[in-house]
Amino acid sequence: MKKNICMYFQVHQPFRMRKYSVFEIGQNSDYFDNKKNEEVMKKVAAKCYIPTNKLLLDLIKKNNGHFKVAFSITGTAIEQFEQYAPKVLDLFKQLAATGSVEFLSETYYHSLSYIYSKNEFKHQVQMHKEKIKELFGQEPVIFRNTELIYNNELAHDVEEMGYKGIVAEGADHVLGWRSPNFVYKAKTTKNLKLLLKNYKLSDDIAFRFSQKSWEDHPLTVEKFANWVTNSPGETVNLFMDYETFGEHQWADTGIFQFLEHMPGKLLNMGVGFIKPSELLNFEVRDEVDVHNFVSWADVERDLSAWLGNKIQNSAISELYAFEEKIKALGDKKILEDWRKMTTSDHFYYMCTKWFNDGDVHKYFNPYDSPYEGFINMMNVLNDLSLRINRVQLKNNLENNSESKLNVNSEIGSQNITNSSINSLNSLNSIEDVSINSNVFDANKGFENVNVNDGLILENPSIRLQR
């Protein structure tokens, strides 16, 4: 059986949020830390994206098309390349042009939308598809969900959306005695091929590469190549974060030298590099039944990294509760802001698991504690709620035919005064305007609040009253 190796790299950067104080609610709608995002992007571009892309281009050329590689790049990363590091995007385009590079499909915003809103999920996937086509001229046939979150139902839905293959974590509790080095099929699908990550070999590179305490340190090309050739099965699926090269594993660990010499060595030993779509031609060996969601995160390989505690669940339900209203509004900026908040990273930061263990989560967390992350998001959601109300009010007024109102030109901007509302109220035509205000009135308690957590009383100068 010819041995193959299939490498896919995940490329993602979230739009990180800035520290947003409760006192800014209703005053400031700037949620994202552009400065920080720019800093991070430039840093990672210099340490990882640019050198690794260049290295891969080199390897592709040197090996005359025998070296192949795949990427899945999120929309949020692409936008930040465009804004802060266009060189990176250039290099990806060059990679695409070689013909040896395949792109996968995923949600544009790297979100957990599949779990909360299939509708939004479909939109984000479509957005991503279009972007990949626009930039790289490819139409992906393989899908991967955020953080490789996967189950039977997802597989079924993804097949219906037209994909031919789907990527998931080759977790032990999914495979049992079976090896991830074969192609499988999901229980609920007709033809969709299931490609499973060989987590042991992937993590050897992604996590253990520089750990001096690891018994197999240092990982040389020879050692690794031997492991690959000695693995059972037809393919070794190495799926990992692209930042492995230069960011998680710094240059001085020798990771670039490893990447540089590994393909040559493997090709010499008769191992073939294949794109994920080539795996579609392989025989399906078995059916895999995954009822509960599985992922590639943490030891548990489940959803607990993002949705394991109350504050995460609360925040995410609040967020998705806005979906309908926002989509009905027709305000592009609000929709975009909301979508940027669906990125899974924001919820990852609220994980309380690491507080006791001190592992991977902590390194990437911009907040001092998961609680601060939660408070931040809730504050932003409060402001979002106010913005939605303002736009709704504006829309309702504009739609009103009896517009002989002496409408205060301040409506729609930050300062809606009580007097202008009152003057509107006095006109009959306004009576059927429903001002859906989520206002906490100290005397009456919560009005129209259909969310779990109470919203904070906003600045009194813009309180809406019936």
Place this chain on the structure above:
Amino acid sequence: MLGWEFPPVFSGGLGTACFGLTKGLANQGVQVTFVMPTGPENMKGEYVNLIVADKLIQKSNFKIRAVKSLLSPYLNEETYEEQLRISEKREDGVASLYGKNLFEEVYRFSQRVKLIAQNEDFDIIHAHDWLTYLAGIEAKKISGKPLVVHIHATEFDRTGGNSLNQYVYDLERKGFHAADRIFAVSNYTKSMVTRHYGVSPDKVTVVHNAVAFKETKNFNINPEDKIVLFLGRITLQKGPEYFLYAAKKVLEYDPTIKFMFAGSGDMEAKMIELAASLGIANKVLFAGFLKGEDVSRAYQMAEIYVMPSVSEPFGITPLEAMKVGTPVIISKQSGVSEVINHVLKVDFWDVDDIAAKILALIHYRSLHSELVEHGSFEVSKFSWNIPAKKCIDVYHQVLSGN
């Protein structure tokens, strides 16, 4: 062991810490003789051999009249004189005939301890905070046994770094240098000691405090009002004004919240005035000094416990609050913030941040319950056996001539 507070005669964290530590030591087989300057007639220690210096001297051949002492670790010169003036008016005359100032009391205690040291059998002298250092030095001199001093607070903490009392500073410094080893209740305190007193960091071992695990009654309190609690001495060190400024900000956004001071202290009157001048007097309650079960009741009644300390060497109170299921907001300028995670941390001066976190805790219920759940689990890992063990290790090192 030399101290001056031991339950039930105590007014602050020091007594609690001494009690917990001695219990932990007793659990691990150490025999403790605890000497205090003064105490009630029938005071006995459960885990320790408790000696009240005043009483002991009475029983010996020395004819020194037993007098009640005003010695307290929290007094400074001014307040001592104030207390003295008040007490002189009382009938039972809690006045010190021996010295109209605190420092004479310190000296007096040291002389008594010297006598006690000659008659007691012990291996190590362990002195808590500056008031006992002189006594510790005397005991060491007369017995030749090693001395370890335990820093629960420095003059820098108490005064916030302004207008330190030179005498107290000198005594602290003397004590640190005379001691064979030093215990500090946090890395924060250790760094203060090494920075301000010329002490080598090798000499200082950090021994974090813990919280006692006696069963407290569940009072099933469900107040209609949401109450934010400040519990502790109302003095500069504890940051009461920051609590009030934050309260003012919070009330602008949610006027239904109430704030409560539980405790007394030299700034109490000032705080009452400040609350009034900020226009929030009707939202701020002053409960006075609480003892025993009332403390637990106060924690249980509160939605949030806030500790905005300017400089807190450790801070056991947040642990006590978390134990009964009340989430806490603590100052980063505290020793306890080094060892606890499921809390909200603030800079004591950042009134906006304190207010923001109070509002968040009250309005986002999931945050509140998350902190309560994780907090009570985290706090259950604290046990006085752990600091006691560290003390024992250092005792061994000292005794083996390290």
